[in-house]
Amino acid sequence: MTTVSWNTKELTIGELSERSGVPASALRFYERQGLIHSRRTTGNQRRYHRTTLRVVAFIRASQTVGIPLTVIGEVLSFLPEGATPTREFWLRASECWSRELNSRIERLERMRDLFTDCIGCGCLSFEQCALVNPRDRLGEKGAGPHRLNTASPAS
Known part of the structure; x- marks a missing residue:
């Protein structure tokens, strides 16, 4: 030491x-x-x-x-x-990051809720699940996690 x-x-x-x-x-x-x-x-x-x-x-x-x-x-x-x-610098930085952190929290909450729903039906498939993705509407939007990247789930 x-x-x-x-x-x-x-x-x-x-x-x-x-x-x-x-x-x-x-x-x-x-x-x-x-x-x-x-x-x-x-x-x-x-x-x-x-x-x-x-x-x-x-x-x-x-x-x-x-x-x-x-x-x-x-x-x-x-x-x-x-x-x-300084403390003031940290406060300004944290204000800037609040939106990003809140967005991450919302995405994590959506992910938690969607996984809970999917496990509830038992099929564990976002492509075929009639409850989470009826008639594969999300597939029409192309590849990507559309439900996790939006504020409200597709219906």
Whole structure:
């Protein structure tokens, strides 16, 4: 276990990993994706500014609620160079993501309800089930999960 001074402005990848609880391999991946940044020493070692801890915390919290890294990166790109996510930044990001999260919740609820209905009839087939997909009306729309992508089921 490495001891890191709270005064230290820069952290090694090991120290950042230890302090954030994120494996070094994930930190290197985040860096390749442009989510976090480091400088290189003359010996080519990574050095992260201490504020990177807050960025990593923001990334992990965002991932926990299901936000993809590409979307997290888009949001982080609005931060000025060297700035860290603040509470206000997090609130703005979460407001933007509320619609996406609510949409995911609705899709999951529809999926749960449709699977319950399908299992209830016993045929387990969306193509042939007269209750879930009468006369294969959804097949006329082409391939894809039409019932799961709409707000109300087809009748």
